Amino acid sequence: MPYATLDQLIDRYGTPVLINLTDRAEIPAGVINQAVIDRVLADTDAVIDGYLEKRYALPVTDVPPMLADIGQAIAIYKLHVFQPDQKIEDEYREAMRMLREIADGRITLTIAGKPAAGSGSSGARLTDRERPLTEQNLKGFI
Template identity: 50%
Template sequence: MTYATTQQLEDRFGHRLVLDLTDRADPPAGQIDVGVVDRALTDTDALIDGYLKGRYVLPLTETPPLIVDLALTIAIYKLHTYSPDPKIEEDYKMALRSLEMVGKGTIRLPVEGAEPKDTGGGGARVTDRERPFSAATMKGFI
């Protein structure tokens, strides 16, 4: 299951941009190369799965809107063969930061099969040892 589709890329970024990024034939064929788009979407899915696999059961039963948004942002970045527009590059970096937060659990996805990670560090610690420095042991120094 892919997180985004070619049609969603066209709807968000426009037919012209997707055509310009994917039509790599010489001379240009004048149509979107679905193979190029599929390769970028597959790479995007693998990247997203890498962040999700430690926290969620994969494959996801349904794709949350946040993941679709991040997948589109990453895929359009990956379609660029040369330096992308600064806005696209900044959006890509923000998408990676968002995926890191999802992987850490800061951002929670509304899906079934969430696996919360237990860090083991939450809660009060109690020590039953005697204090090494007290009024009785420091007699003469206080």
């Protein structure tokens, strides 16, 4: 399931913006180019999956609102051929920061109970070994 959809992008940014960013024909058709949108959304999904694969089982079936928001910010940034305005760039940087925090475990997602398989250990690991300092070998120091 994609993290962002065309309908979400239209709701957030509007049809005229998306037409302007996707209609790249020599003679503009005045419609949203679905092929451009599909390519950008696939690239966005790949970026997000790259950050999530360490901590969560993929594919994500129920997309949390936070990931949908991140996906929209990345997709609109990627649609820009030239320098985007400051707001778009700031949202993109914030989305990438959040992805890094998700990958590091500082932000935890509740994704339908599908955390990635761990190492099997839970908690501290102790190794019991011979004690190097005993009463016998510390005579004179104690």
